[in-house]
Amino acid sequence: MPESIVAARSLHKTFPNAGGGDAIVLLDDLSLELAAGDTVAITGASGCGKSTLLNLLGTLDTPDSGSIEIMGERTDHLKEKALARIRSEMIGFVFQLHHLLPQLSALENVLLPTLARRDPAHRREVRERAENLLAAVGLSDRLCHRPDQLSGGERQRTAVARALINTPRLLLADEPTGALDERNAEGLVALLTQLALEDGLALVTVTHDPEVASQMETIFRLSGGKLSALNPSGSKS
Amino acid sequence: MxxxxxxxxxxxxxxxxxxxxxxxxxxASAVVSGSLTLGDSVTASLQKLEDSRLGRIRDALVAGDRFFTAGLAARLGAGTHVPAILAQGTVSAKGGKIRANQTQVLGVPANFGLLSEAGVPMDLPPGACAVNRNLAQRLGIAPGDTVVIRMEKPSPLPKDAPLSGSADNDITIRKQVTALIDDAHLGGFKLSTDQLPARTVFLPLRDLQSTLALPGKANLLLSTGCTPSLLNNAWTPADFSLTTQLLGDGGLEVKSDRVFLKPAVEQALVDLAPEGAQPVLTYLVNAITSATATGTTPVSMATATRGIVPEGRTGSLLPPAAITQWLAKDRGLAVGDTLTIRYFVVGDRRTLVEASTDLEVTRILAMDAPEVNATWTPEFPGVTGVDNCRDWEPGFAVDLAAIRDKDEAYWDTYRGTPKLFLRPEDGTRFWQNRFGKATSVRFPRAPADLTKALRDRLAPASVGIVIRPLRTDSDAALDDALPLGSYFLYFSWFILMAALILAALLFLFCLxxxxxxxxxxxxxxxxxxxxRRAILGEAVLITAAGAFLGMLLGIGYAKACLWGLTHLWQEATGALPFVFHLQPLHVLGGSLAGMLCAFLVVALASRGIFKKTPLQLLIAAANSPLPTSSPAKKHRLSRLAILSPASCVAVASLLGSAALLATSRILSGQALMGAFFAAGTLLLIAGISGLVLILRRLDRPGLPPATITHVGIRNTVRRRGRSLAVAGLIASSVFLVAAVNAFRLNPTHQASLRSSGTGGFAFFGESSLPVYHDLETPEGARAFGFDPEELDAIAVVPLRTLPGEDASCLNLNHAQRPVLLGVDPGSLATREAFTFAGGATTWQSLIGLTAKGHIPAIVDSNTATYALKKKIGDTLAFTDEHGQEFKIELVGTLSNSILQGSVLISEENFILRFPSTPGYRTFLIDVDSAAVDPASISALLTRQLFARGLSLQPASERLAAFHNVQNSYLSIFTALGGLGVVLGTLGLGVVVARHLIERQGELALFRALGFPPWHIRWLVISENIFLLIFGIALGLLSALLSVWPQVVTPGSGMDLPSMALFAAAAFLCGLAAIFAASAKLPKLTAISRSEAP
Structure with a gap:
């Protein structure tokens, strides 16, 4: 049986209604389990809760009820310090807006997640890994360039490399191609799926782009707080 | 990474x-390090003053009006010891047109200069006369000019004593100035530690000794180190004004040049031979009468001693007396007869009261009896050295017409031979006075090594010769000097707070x-x-760089403050010449303190951001916050608005303010000021509460806004808390800085009232030389050439004065020995002069002793609190002229009075402790201004008492000088506080910048809707200008109410133009900050390229 990377069970999440009525239910008894190598797209209408689901899986948010396990470790009741460790060691994020630090070079941005590790030997090792990752995303000649010296696609690819530097098991991408043109978007998605496959990651992509979704193994649609597989194959929901 | x-x-x-x-x-660092540097500079300035005042002098032997031998200096041994004569006088120049009172006349030898910082002998040849630079400046003279020095010839007896000789013993010396003595050569020398520069004329010691008829004498010894043991091994009886005389019977008599032996000296002498020592008291009796003969035997000597007078008849109540044959014949007396003697005893103000006593003749001595000789009689000034009785000037009125030829013949033959003898106890009872009860002590045989024997029993302090550790006292005064550096730190509080808040705001904004x-x-x-470490690490580096920059700026800040103290606020520090002094450790410490404060503020301010979750931080974009209350809630609230907390506070505060204003009609003085200050504070609170209501009203749905300004003002409700904080902070700061001026002291306000700080007196007077006569008596008036009617419109309260250090707010040093004044409590009590601030409520509290046996004292409250650092019930130690320490206890304090700087005790207690301090040197003068022009009285008194060096100052002027110190501090606070408020208004710029970031999208919408850029900019500006104007206006209005009593009172010193200037500066700076921050607006409303996909 493939190793379970992330297992969300009976997640329930609501949002307060500013108009004074009942709370808006974003996720209603939602369950999802991903194993190594699974690539999943989550689609749905704007405001349906796709990013919320991603934030929950990435321990950036907590459910009203239900549980989430990352590599068998339950996360919904952990303190921020423990969650930071999990995010650092097990999860990689790719945001719609790259969120690169403008004051650091591409290489330094990729190395940013390794800040917590002080071991000099580890530093040498990850530097090599960072260079390799940047080479893998086609930016070997952009190591010393700052974000304002990179194109939009290059910035997003740097962000992908940054997400992978700590060898995460779970890669979460929230609208990774939202700010890219068609060509760059295509290239980025291919990169994500390739790297996920190579490294045995579980990849979850939130997107409203059908082209991007079609590149994933499984496409889920989030509607009414529930997930339904549009092309069920392999992943359980 | x-x-x-x-x-x-x-x-x-x-x-x-x-x-x-x-x-x-x-x-922030500049303020802290600058304030510390200012404090160091003030300390260094005071230290420099002290160093030039004392040079290498460490100790001084001070004898006041007593004189020891100048040779004592040589006998003290190792070290440099320089004898001198120090006297008080007046110096005039330019034909008497300019006069300097309170001048030191210092007779010094050449080696006086060895004690200076320069360490070179003083060039003062015989006949020379030098003045110090301060005196030269005062008189406008230079070497070659002529000066007239007036001083008093020292008397063996204090002038208050009976038999002290004529009161008029003034000396006038005309000299040509030969040199100016600067501070490096001890030109600034004086005994007291205060900032008032000394006025000194230097004469060669020998010249002055000759002029004063005191060859080989000195009353001051300056030393590089003089200890009690050195002194005790060096002094001789001659230093105590003691002389010895061998008697015909082989005995020894010890007398004093000062006529009366001090009680401690008499006791020490008696202790040398308790069985054999014989105290003697010889006195001058005015007249001797008896029933056995008509007429009187005028002025005669009488001696009280043992072994001469047999007891009287059994049952006789009269004291026995032995008379000479001459007297017996003159009065027709026989043994058993009664005679009456009349004699003077000392009352107040040199008044002599005649007393009389009946005596029984128990023995008649032949004129050739061994007891009948002139050796009993000491040198009475004006008497014993005179050839004819009719030339006597004993210091009191003598009926010269009563002197007969036989009396002259007696004087020619027998001189001062006593005509009658009493028992010791009778003499003590009749003639004992505060100067002593013996004129000599006789020994049957000369004691072995009298000097050593006396040294073992007597301390120099017991005769008023004391060692003053000048350098130690100076160090102590400096150690506890006014902490001006700390004061400036307090005054700079607003600048510090504004800088820290601004720094925190900007850092937070960056974050x-x-x-x-x-x-x-x-x-x-x-x-x-x-x-967190990454962010705070940046903060550490920035604050460190800021601290370094602050160190440099702090030097400028300190120099600017010193310039201010010298040119703008000089009344706060008197005539102190400042030197700039840098203490690297303090500068570093101050900068580090500023850095630490800033870092802590920044760290605290940024805590909130770090607490947010990653999600909150990621999505925290520049979005406009939603309205803080729902429409439904607003509707409910609006109905209850009148009962809302803000309404209640506003109404209550307004009512409170009105009530205080109403009660102010019946208040006066400090209470009135306090009422208005409180009213202003309540108005401020009402205004801020009112702003809450205004914001609430603006938040209600109503008519659509008609102009962009309306929209801007309505935007203040979006972040009500922030709007309230901005306006409230501005209002409070403006109010605080301006309202402290409510506490300005006005010396002219009701100055004629007894309850005011002037005590209702017109003049405060000080004389260089003592005044012995009572000006309110015809005799006293005539003594100074007044026509008694001329003085009908004045009344004088004289005060005895023990010179000391000024313990007023004009002296930055801690006064170690404050001036002591002795006053008749009744003269102030009947006038109900001055207002008591605490403790006693009447001047009668000065009478007698306290429950703890201390001498009660009253001081000005400022003197008690700031100069002496004492409170009611605390004690101060003094040493009297007998060398005995005694304590005075503070029983009351006066409120802001002209008596600041001194300690007041009763005249009776003063005389008890300092009997040799003659006359009066301080005066409170009443003038009936309805009957006479005070200025003309001042001119008259000053002219007629010219020889005494009297100077008069209008009491209101003296009070103003003290008030100006506090008022100067208020001015400093206002100036620095105002600077802080102005700096704080720059923070508005930060607030505006934050608004722009938060509302980017909204402002971009306005642009998309076609609003021109200036309208969009005005939208942001108008919102913040509304808060700025509201804050400043409210603060100013409240402050104006607080200071209203000062505003409407003429001469209050209320600086309205400065207040207006400060408000205008705050407004303009705030305006500039708002406009500057909003200038970024056009860029923010464009989509940023860096964020483009």
């Missing part, structure tokens, strides 16, 4: 954002623009502590 690299990269990238923090820290970075770091698993 390392934390250091992240910190340095971020610092380099965001350096522009950090400029605000850098300058905020620099200002908030990087919230996504922070959120990312958290999201990707970087521990919070590392993220």
């Amino acid at each position: 390392s934390l250091c690299r992240l910190i340095l990269r971020s610092l380099a990238y965001y350096w522009q954002h950090h400029v605000g923090l850098l300058f905020g820290v620099a200002i 908030e623009s990087r919230t996504r970075q922070l959120g990312l770091q958290k999201a990707i698993g970087i521990p919070l502590r590392l993220t």
